[in-house]
Amino acid sequence: MEKLQFRVLYRVFLLRVVDLDTLSADGDPTKLLGQIAAIFATISFFASAPLILLGGRLDENARWDMEFFFLATTMLVVGLFAVLSWDSVFPDKRDFLVLGPLPVAPRTILGAKLAALAYALGLLVISFNVFIAIIWPPVLSSATGLLAAVRSYAAYFIAIVLGSVFMFFSVLMAQGIASQILPRQIFLRLSAPIQVAAFALFLGTFILEPKDVTAALLRSPVVGRLPTYWFFALAQQIRGISGPSQPALDILAGRVWIAMGIVVIGAAATLLSFYAWRLGKIVEAPDILPQSRHRTSRLGNSLTGAVLLFCARTLLRSRQHRVILSFYYGVGFAIVLAYALTLLATGFGLRNSAFSLVAPPLLIVSLLMMCVTVGGVRIVAPMPITLPANWIFRITESRASSAYLHATRCSFICLGALPAWLASSMLFLWLWPWRLACAHLLILALLGMLLVELCLLGFAKIPFTCSYLPGKGKIQFVFWACVVLLLPLLNEAVHIEMTALADSRIYGELIAILSVALAVTWWRNTETTRRMKSMRFDEKELPILVSLSLDRN
Amino acid sequence: MLELRNVCKRYSSIAAVDSVSFSARPGEVTGYLGANGSGKSTTMKIITGLIEPNEGDIFFGGKPIQNDWMAFRQRMGYVPEEPHLYTHLTGLEYLEMVACLRNLAPKPAAERIDGLLHLLALHTDRDLAISSYSKGMRQKVLLIAALMHNPDLILLDEPFSGLDVGSSLVLRSLIQELASRGKVILFSSHELETVQRICSHVVILHRGKIVADDSIQHLQTLMSLSSLEEIFQELAVEQDAGAISRQIVDLIQA
Numbered sequence A: 001m002e003k004l005q006f007r008v009l010y011r012v013f014l015l016r017v018v019d020l021d022t023l024s025a026d027g028d029p030t031k032l033l034g035q036i037a038a039i040f041a042t043i044s045f046f047a048s049a050p051l052i053l054l055g056g057r058l059d060e061n062a063r064w065d066m067e068f069f070f071l072a073t074t075m076l077v078v079g080l081f082a083v084l085s086w087d088s089v090f091p092d093k094r095d096f097l098v099l100g101p102l103p104v105a106p107r108t109i110l111g112a113k114l115a116a117l118a119y120a121l122g123l124l125v126i127s128f129n130v131f132i133a134i135i136w137p138p139v140l141s142s143a144t145g146l147l148a149a150v151r152s153y154a155a156y157f158i159a160i161v162l163g164s165v166f167m168f169f170s171v172l173m174a175q176g177i178a179s180q181i182l183p184r185q186i187f188l189r190l191s192a193p194i195q196v197a198a199f200a201l202f203l204g205t206f207i208l209e210p211k212d213v214t215a216a217l218l219r220s221p222v223v224g225r226l227p228t229y230w231f232f233a234l235a236q237q238i239r240g241i242s243g244p245s246q247p248a249l250d251i252l253a254g255r256v257w258i259a260m261g262i263v264v265i266g267a268a269a270t271l272l273s274f275y276a277w278r279l280g281k282i283v284e285a286p287d288i289l290p291q292s293r294h295r296t297s298r299l300g301n302s303l304t305g306a307v308l309l310f311c312a313r314t315l316l317r318s319r320q321h322r323v324i325l326s327f328y329y330g331v332g333f334a335i336v337l338a339y340a341l342t343l344l345a346t347g348f349g350l351r352n353s354a355f356s357l358v359a360p361p362l363l364i365v366s367l368l369m370m371c372v373t374v375g376g377v378r379i380v381a382p383m384p385i386t387l388p389a390n391w392i393f394r395i396t397e398s399r400a401s402s403a404y405l406h407a408t409r410c411s412f413i414c415l416g417a418l419p420a421w422l423a424s425s426m427l428f429l430w431l432w433p434w435r436l437a438c439a440h441l442l443i444l445a446l447l448g449m450l451l452v453e454l455c456l457l458g459f460a461k462i463p464f465t466c467s468y469l470p471g472k473g474k475i476q477f478v479f480w481a482c483v484v485l486l487l488p489l490l491n492e493a494v495h496i497e498m499t500a501l502a503d504s505r506i507y508g509e510l511i512a513i514l515s516v517a518l519a520v521t522w523w524r525n526t527e528t529t530r531r532m533k534s535m536r537f538d539e540k541e542l543p544i545l546v547s548l549s550l551d552r553n
Numbered sequence B: 001m002l003e004l005r006n007v008c009k010r011y012s013s014i015a016a017v018d019s020v021s022f023s024a025r026p027g028e029v030t031g032y033l034g035a036n037g038s039g040k041s042t043t044m045k046i047i048t049g050l051i052e053p054n055e056g057d058i059f060f061g062g063k064p065i066q067n068d069w070m071a072f073r074q075r076m077g078y079v080p081e082e083p084h085l086y087t088h089l090t091g092l093e094y095l096e097m098v099a100c101l102r103n104l105a106p107k108p109a110a111e112r113i114d115g116l117l118h119l120l121a122l123h124t125d126r127d128l129a130i131s132s133y134s135k136g137m138r139q140k141v142l143l144i145a146a147l148m149h150n151p152d153l154i155l156l157d158e159p160f161s162g163l164d165v166g167s168s169l170v171l172r173s174l175i176q177e178l179a180s181r182g183k184v185i186l187f188s189s190h191e192l193e194t195v196q197r198i199c200s201h202v203v204i205l206h207r208g209k210i211v212a213d214d215s216i217q218h219l220q221t222l223m224s225l226s227s228l229e230e231i232f233q234e235l236a237v238e239q240d241a242g243a244i245s246r247q248i249v250d251l252i253q254a
Helices: A002-016 A029-054 A060-084 A093-099 A106-129 A146-181 A184-208 A227-239 A246-281 A302-317 A319-345 A355-380 A387-395 A401-431 A434-455 A475-502 A504-530 B040-048 B065-074 B091-101 B106-119 B135-147 B165-180 B192-198 B216-223 B228-236 B241-253
Strands: B002-011 B014-024 B029-034 B055-060 B076-079 B153-157 B184-188 B201-206 B209-215
Touching: A002 A106, A029 A106, A060 A106, A060 A146, A060 A184, A060 A227, A060 A319, A106 A146, A106 A246, A146 A184, A146 A227, A146 A246, A184 A319, A227 A246, A302 A319, A302 A401, A302 B091, A319 A355, A355 A401, A355 A434, A355 A475, A387 B040, A387 B091, A401 A434, A401 A504, A434 A475, A434 A504, A475 A504, B002 B040, B014 B040, B014 B055, B014 B184, B014 B201, B014 B209, B029 B040, B029 B165, B029 B192, B029 B228, B040 B076, B040 B153, B040 B184, B055 B065, B065 B076, B076 B135, B091 B106, B091 B135, B106 B135, B135 B153, B135 B165, B165 B184, B165 B192, B192 B228, B201 B216, B201 B228, B209 B216, B209 B228, B216 B228
Parallel strands: B029 B184, B029 B201, B076 B153, B153 B184
Antiparallel strands: B002 B014, B002 B055, B201 B209
């Protein structure tokens, strides 16, 4: 009986890693999981390709750098997954209301939850290491021979598995302690900032930690506090590395076991106490309630105001959307941080530094912020909130589709482009002469609106109201296209803008080109939408073969 | 007047609504009855435009609604069977959003919403998230959203669901009042006693087909039955309730 319950619950919880409410009738959640695994497998393949090209010849430093990079990236992926699955670990009110009246033991629910999370986590770790873990370990060892290769495989696997478990359990423990100490309403309210902070912490640490691993670096006290180096040291210890770096490696590796003991015991204790004492209290505690009683003023045209407020409230209050948005913002933040480090390297006195030296990274930061914020809103906008409730938009659709397009456009501008533009305005007006700053801000405004129009191509929906078909967006291709194309494109764009800022004729031409591009995309979007009978509320894949359904008669 | 002519909706080869034709006149409440799965809600959704029919035409005020959906939607109010609402919004935020979507002028809409919230005893809870509302409170939000634009056609799909006794009495009276002011009301419910009290005309649906379309009095005379419940049992209930209940008890005690 319990075995059957476990199997059923395990399957349900596994599919809940993807929120089924967001999927259209034709949607397949396993397809989405498969796509995410495919992204990581592709990274794994490309990370292994250089070794094949080099014929497996690497010096000691390069071996350490590569192993540290793989370990750090795996731990980052696991950390981000742990933050993303924040809401899946502990049962929520829905779980309690459905399972509460049924004769299901809390230990069965706990076991099924953990098994589902372990499966999803394992899928991520394996897909990221699928090529790396086969090709790299023999090369990572300085010794040769079969025994050394076997030992190297063991070292890599143990370090990866323990590192992953450490990251996941750390987040679990932090969440468990917070949920135990804080009243549920405050915990739910603080969950989002904690998640966003954890994103920034993991990505920031990944970007900032030195990746050129040397014996001297391992002796540094700051490095000794970063968990990634502990697991790296453990791998070297298992491989039996000796020499001047051995004492430092031994100290760092010793910290693995202390840290593992703390997080495993801490996570287990908080989990068990949650299931033993807090599970039944979830249903009694209300969820987050809006705090203020103030009336929101209507913004512009009533439809535009309604859609804009609906979008803003969804982004602010839906944990699912906020977490996904945080992920993309986190990636953008990491790249922005990398460029900010370049700026800091020139000294804090930016106003006194040579303009040509500080301008390119500053411009890249500004343009990148714009791309990330507009792109982030575009990525979450197709994911619906409470899909069955979209009937109200459908039965009140009493205006032309172009009016809804305008409302969506305003929402994208206000929630995506405007924050990045305002942040850039403050930065540039502080650092640059006002004429130069205004010249850049005009370009940035046009670029932001152009990006919004590009995001609206083929997007004939009201944000958050249309069903979502996993796979249709081909996110694995879009993701790679962005990673491969965005940074070189931004570098080129900055080069053009630097030239334009120095020459008023070129500046005028650049403004004209951006304005024409904006006008063309605006016209195209408006015309396409004008021809539509209504907005799209259900995402359906067009069949390759269209059935005539002759058998029905 | 709302008029349906030969409306059909098929899912694969199964007809959920099969050649349904009837009309609902202004000033009267038309009861739309049927067992679960008989096609009542599907018909309602076809009228609102949420579902597209395979065949048939719908007329409102003598004009086919398909020709001008936008104008029709402005004249229609709908309370759906399930209270699906955006639960991350507060009651007031939701209603303000609906007012904007319906293109109502801000000030009169705010006054109307405020008044309706007061009258339906929801004013003190207007700033709470809908996720914390009871079923009855959600039903009231749906009702306000359906009525705030003073529609000419009101579609009520089981509107009494979850309402307490006091609210049910108010709603019952409200439906009659709206009808007396010339609104076209199509009202679906399983509460036959309520239907008998407020409806002058009933349409009974069985397996997607209309089996009765007449006034309650005429049906009673015609079938020599004293109540709507008996008429309904005769026309739309195939099972023997007593026998089934005995079988259920036998089964769980076996």
